[in-house]
Amino acid sequence: MFRIEEVSSPRCKLKFSSRTRESNQVSVITGPNGSGKTEILKTLSDWFSRLPQEQAPEHLHVRWKIDTPLAPTWGPYDEQNFPPRVIAQTFSPFSRFAPPKRDTRTLFDVYANQTTEQCLYRTIGIHSGTQVVGGPLGKLTLEQGIFRLSEAPEQTQNLGSVLDSLRFERRINLQYRKNAIGESLFSAYTQGHLRDLLSGKKTFASNVHGISVDLSLRREIRDTGIESLSNLLENVLSALERYLDRDGFQFVLDFREKQASLNYAALKALSLLRRLDALTLERCELYPHLRKQIDLADASSGQQQMLCSLFGLFGELSSNSLVLIDEPELSLHPTWQMGFFERLDAILQPFEGCHVIIATHSPLIVQSALKRDFEVIQLRADTPNFQMNHPLRDQSHASVEGTLLEVFGTPVTGSAYLANELFEMVSVSETASSEIRKETLVRLEWLESLYQNSQGIVTQKEDLDLIQRAIRLVKVGGE
Structure with missing residues (x-):
C-alpha cells in the first residue's frame, strides 16, 4: 500500500489519515476558492515529476509511506521507495500540473524489447504545457488510453461496464487515415521494398508537412538501425493488413464478445504507426444505446470527459500508484457526479495499494465520499499558514444540504x-x-x-x- 502521509505547500500543511476500508485509499480535499486545494495537488505533481532523475524542490515537503511484506518504509529516502506510477489528471483549462517528461525510448525499445517507460510521472487531460484542447484533446486522450490497454488485456472487461454506465454499447470504432509517410510505408511493404525505403534507395511520397514528417522515421533509423527497424515494421504492417481499407484502417475494440484481447497485436501496430506520424485519427465512433453511432467529438462534454478520464486512468494505473484528480466534476451532470465513485471503483478494482487524492468543489461528490466513509478534508481560506486541517468524519452531514452548509459554508x-x-x-x-x-x-x-x-x-x-x-x-x- 502506497500512501501520502503529509504535504507542505507554500500555503498550508496537510496530513492524511491512515484509515482505509478497501484495497485502495481515497482522500477528498474540499474548501472554498483560495483555500489551497489545487496547490496541494500541484505540490505533489511538482515533487514527483522531478523524480527519480532530479532532486525535489527544497521549499516543498512530501512524506509518504509504503507498506511492504516485510516492513513499512517511509519516503523520501531511497529510490526504491518511490511509487511505481504518479498520475495527475484534470480537464480544467487552468491546470497547473507539471508536464510529463519526454519519452526517450525508441520504437524498437517499446515494441520489440518491451522496455518500460522509466519516468514515473504521467498526466491525463490538460497540464501546464498542453497546447491541444477541445475535441482533438478528447480523441487523443481516449486513443492513448486504448493503446495502453495492450499491456493489460485481462483487465479490459472493466471498461465495458464503464461504457455501459455512460449509455454506450461496449465497443469503440477507431478510423485512421494514412498520411504521406503512411502511404510510403505501405506502398514499399506491399512491393517488397521496405528496406530500400529505409536505406534511402526509395524516396518518400510527397507530403504537405515536408521533411518534418520524414525526420521522425529518420531518427528511428539512426537509433535502431535499418535491419531491426525494417523487421519491426514488416511485422507491424502485416498485423494491420486485415484492417486496411482504401484510405486507411478501421479497428473495432469490442468488449461485448470478449474479443478485445484478440486485437492487441493490431493495437500495438497502430500505436507504433501513430508515433511515427504515419496515421491520422479521423473518427473515434461510439454507439449510444438505441441510437446511431456518433463521433467522440459529437458526444456531450460530460460524456467526453468521463470516457477520457476513465480510459486514461485505466491505461496508466498500476498497483501502489498515486493518483491526483483535480475538479472531476467539470462538465458532469449532477447524476454523474453522484455516480463518480462507482465508476472510479470499476477502474480501481483490478489494482491495490493506490492512494487517490481528489480536489473538488462539488457537494455531490463530497456527499458521496462521506457516505462511503472516505477521508474528506476541509480546507478554510482563512486558515493560518501551516495549520493542520482535520478530516470530516460525521456521517450526519452526508446530504446535499448538509454538505453545502457544513463542508462548503454555503x-x-x-x-x-x-x-x-x-x-x-x-x-x-x-x-x-x-x-x-x-x-x-x-x-x-x-x-x-x-x-x-x-x-x-x-x-x-x-x-x-x-x-x-x-x-x-x-x-x-x-x-
Whole structure:
C-alpha cells in the first residue's frame, strides 16, 4: 500500500489519515476558492515529476509511506521507495500540473524489447504545457488510453461496464487515415521494398508537412538501425493488413464478445504507426444505446470527459500508484457526479495499494465520499499558514444540504436540514450541561454569521429569524 502521509505547500500543511476500508485509499480535499486545494495537488505533481532523475524542490515537503511484506518504509529516502506510477489528471483549462517528461525510448525499445517507460510521472487531460484542447484533446486522450490497454488485456472487461454506465454499447470504432509517410510505408511493404525505403534507395511520397514528417522515421533509423527497424515494421504492417481499407484502417475494440484481447497485436501496430506520424485519427465512433453511432467529438462534454478520464486512468494505473484528480466534476451532470465513485471503483478494482487524492468543489461528490466513509478534508481560506486541517468524519452531514452548509459554508434557503439541526440543538440544550450549551451557542452564532454574511447568496429572512430564535431559546435555557 502506497500512501501520502503529509504535504507542505507554500500555503498550508496537510496530513492524511491512515484509515482505509478497501484495497485502495481515497482522500477528498474540499474548501472554498483560495483555500489551497489545487496547490496541494500541484505540490505533489511538482515533487514527483522531478523524480527519480532530479532532486525535489527544497521549499516543498512530501512524506509518504509504503507498506511492504516485510516492513513499512517511509519516503523520501531511497529510490526504491518511490511509487511505481504518479498520475495527475484534470480537464480544467487552468491546470497547473507539471508536464510529463519526454519519452526517450525508441520504437524498437517499446515494441520489440518491451522496455518500460522509466519516468514515473504521467498526466491525463490538460497540464501546464498542453497546447491541444477541445475535441482533438478528447480523441487523443481516449486513443492513448486504448493503446495502453495492450499491456493489460485481462483487465479490459472493466471498461465495458464503464461504457455501459455512460449509455454506450461496449465497443469503440477507431478510423485512421494514412498520411504521406503512411502511404510510403505501405506502398514499399506491399512491393517488397521496405528496406530500400529505409536505406534511402526509395524516396518518400510527397507530403504537405515536408521533411518534418520524414525526420521522425529518420531518427528511428539512426537509433535502431535499418535491419531491426525494417523487421519491426514488416511485422507491424502485416498485423494491420486485415484492417486496411482504401484510405486507411478501421479497428473495432469490442468488449461485448470478449474479443478485445484478440486485437492487441493490431493495437500495438497502430500505436507504433501513430508515433511515427504515419496515421491520422479521423473518427473515434461510439454507439449510444438505441441510437446511431456518433463521433467522440459529437458526444456531450460530460460524456467526453468521463470516457477520457476513465480510459486514461485505466491505461496508466498500476498497483501502489498515486493518483491526483483535480475538479472531476467539470462538465458532469449532477447524476454523474453522484455516480463518480462507482465508476472510479470499476477502474480501481483490478489494482491495490493506490492512494487517490481528489480536489473538488462539488457537494455531490463530497456527499458521496462521506457516505462511503472516505477521508474528506476541509480546507478554510482563512486558515493560518501551516495549520493542520482535520478530516470530516460525521456521517450526519452526508446530504446535499448538509454538505453545502457544513463542508462548503454555503447557506441554503428554506433548508429542511437547517430546521432539523436547529430543533435538535434547542432540544438537547434544554437538559444539557453548561459546557454543551456553550458549544451549541458557538455553533448557532456561526450559523447566524453565515446567513448574515452570505456573500451575494440570496437568503430568506425567515432562515435568519429561525437561527436567532434558537439562540434566544438556548440562552434562556441556560439561565
